[in-house]
Amino acid sequence: MKLTSIHAVPLAYFLEVAERGSLSAASASLHVAVSAISRQVARLEAELGTALFEREPRGMRLTEAGLVVQQYGRRALLDAQTLQADLQGLLSVAHSKVRLACTDGFARDYMPYAMALFQRRFPGVSFSLEVCAPAVATRMVREGAVDLALTFAIAAQEGIEVAYSEAAPVYAYVARKHPLAALKRASLKEVVAYPLALPSETNTIRQLFDLACGVEGLRPRILLSSNSLSALVGYQAYTDAVYLTGSLAVRNNLRAERRVLVPIASRAMQQRALQVQAMAGRHLPPAVRAFVEWLAEDIAGRRRAVPDQPARRRAGQPQA
Structure with a gap:
C-alpha cells in the first residue's frame, strides 16, 4: 500500500460517504459525480485489502474495518490541517x-x-x-x-x-435560608423530602439521581424537569425547590445568588467524572x-x- 494515497482524495471521498450514508448524498455535498466518488472509494478498499462499506439498497453502511479507517481519517485530516497552518506560519x-x-x-x-x-x-x-x-x-x-x-x-x-479529569459529585443547590442549607452533608432521603427542580433524563445528574432513588426506594416530588439550566435556576428563584448540580457550574454565582452547595451523602451521586x-x-x-x-x-x-x-x-x- 502506498501510504500517501490514504491522506488524499480517496480518503476525503470515503469520509464524506461515511458521513452522508450514500454515494448520491456525498455527490451532492462534494459536487462530484457519483461515479468518481465510487471509483475513489473502490481504490481505497483495494489498497487496504478490505471492504469498508456494506452496500445496501438504501445506502452505504460502514464495516468494522470502515469504522477504524473513519476514525483514522478524521484524525489524519485534522493533523494535516494543523501541519499546513503551521508551515504557513498561521498557527501561533x-x-x-x-x-x-x-x-x-x-x-x-x-x-x-x-x-x-x-x-x-x-x-x-x-x-x-x-x-x-x-x-x-x-x-x-x-x-x-x-x-x-x-x-x-x-x-x-x-x-x-x-x-x-476529576471526580464530579452532585450537590444540592439551595437558598441560604432553606432547611438543607443548615446541613454539613445531606442524605438522599433528606434531599427528596423537599420539592425538586431537576435536569431532564439525558443529563448525567438526572440519570444518577433516578438510579439512586430506585435503589433506595425513594419517590421524589419533581416540580420542574428541563434540559435548560437557565430555566431551572430561574424557576428556583421563585420557589423553594432544590436544584441538583455539580459545583463548577454554579460556583461563581454562589455569593450573588445567595445560595449554598450542600454535599449529598450518596455513593451513587458521586459516580461521575468531569472531563x-x-x-x-x-x-x-x-x-x-x-x-x-x-x-x-x-x-x-x-x-x-x-x-x-x-x-x-x-x-x-x-x-x-
Whole structure:
C-alpha cells in the first residue's frame, strides 16, 4: 500500500460517504459525480485489502474495518490541517480558533468565564462554542467537529483521550435560608423530602439521581424537569425547590445568588467524572493545548475552593 494515497482524495471521498450514508448524498455535498466518488472509494478498499462499506439498497453502511479507517481519517485530516497552518506560519497561539463543546451547565457561566480570561492572556484567540448533551459533546470530539469538550462521563468513551479529569459529585443547590442549607452533608432521603427542580433524563445528574432513588426506594416530588439550566435556576428563584448540580457550574454565582452547595451523602451521586475530552491520538494545535492546560489549572484550583463556604450547622443545633 502506498501510504500517501490514504491522506488524499480517496480518503476525503470515503469520509464524506461515511458521513452522508450514500454515494448520491456525498455527490451532492462534494459536487462530484457519483461515479468518481465510487471509483475513489473502490481504490481505497483495494489498497487496504478490505471492504469498508456494506452496500445496501438504501445506502452505504460502514464495516468494522470502515469504522477504524473513519476514525483514522478524521484524525489524519485534522493533523494535516494543523501541519499546513503551521508551515504557513498561521498557527501561533495568538492567532488561532479553538472549537469547543460543553453541557448547558457550563455554558451559563463557567465556559464564558474561562474563554474570556484565556483571551486576556492571548487576545488573538477566538472561540466557537456548541452547547449540547454530554453524549453529543463527546461525539463531536470523536468526529472532529470540535477540538475539545468540557462534559461529564460515567464510563470510558471510545475514541476519546481524556486531557483532564476529576471526580464530579452532585450537590444540592439551595437558598441560604432553606432547611438543607443548615446541613454539613445531606442524605438522599433528606434531599427528596423537599420539592425538586431537576435536569431532564439525558443529563448525567438526572440519570444518577433516578438510579439512586430506585435503589433506595425513594419517590421524589419533581416540580420542574428541563434540559435548560437557565430555566431551572430561574424557576428556583421563585420557589423553594432544590436544584441538583455539580459545583463548577454554579460556583461563581454562589455569593450573588445567595445560595449554598450542600454535599449529598450518596455513593451513587458521586459516580461521575468531569472531563476535558480530545480526540484520541490527535496532535492538538498549540492554542488548543494551551487552553487545555489553562482549564486543568483553573478547575483544579477552583476545586480546592469548594470547602471555603460559610460554615453550616446541623439542623436543630443552636447557633454559635
